[in-house]
Structures are given as structure tokens and as C-alpha cells.
Amino acid sequence: MSETTVSGASGVTVATAFAGMRGVAPVVFRAGCPDCRGRFELAASALRLAIGASHRTTFYSFTCPDCGASVRKPAGERIVELLTDGGVRTLRLHSTV
């Protein structure tokens, strides 16, 4: 029996996420804004990750520090892993597995 597994992103487990969070210096993620074309680095706390039932509904979002636009981008398996490892808040959009 496996415990809570992040569905929709095979291979990513809660254990992986915790391992990445332990004793690591604050992680920053490079992001770009499609609106103002700004490029910047965001702390994990500035990002949100939403995991849906399918790849189409799995995305990450943030607010552009330059122009204030809310940006939403699709998150593939690798990105999901990266973000959860970095301590980004994860929202599960589907309640049933």
C-alpha cells in the first residue's frame, strides 16, 4: 500500500517532496511574464501549483512582480517535481482519486 501519491504525475511522491525541503537554502525559480516580457526570480512562496486530474488541469501560477498580471502556465511532470521539491504550495483540484 502506498501512501498519498500525487496523481497525474507518476513518480512524484510525498517522500520526494519532503526530502527536497529539508535543510535546503531558499529556492528561487526563474519565471517570465508573457504580458510585459519581464524575467525574474521568484521564491517558492510566490508560486502556486495546482494539480488537476489531468495534465491539462495541472499548472502553476504566480503574479508578475513587474506588471501585476497573474500568469498561469502548464506544469509538466518535471516542473511539478521541481516545484514541490522547492516547497511551493500545492493545491489539489480533484478530491477523488
Ligand SMILES: [Zn+2]
Ligand atoms: Zn508582467
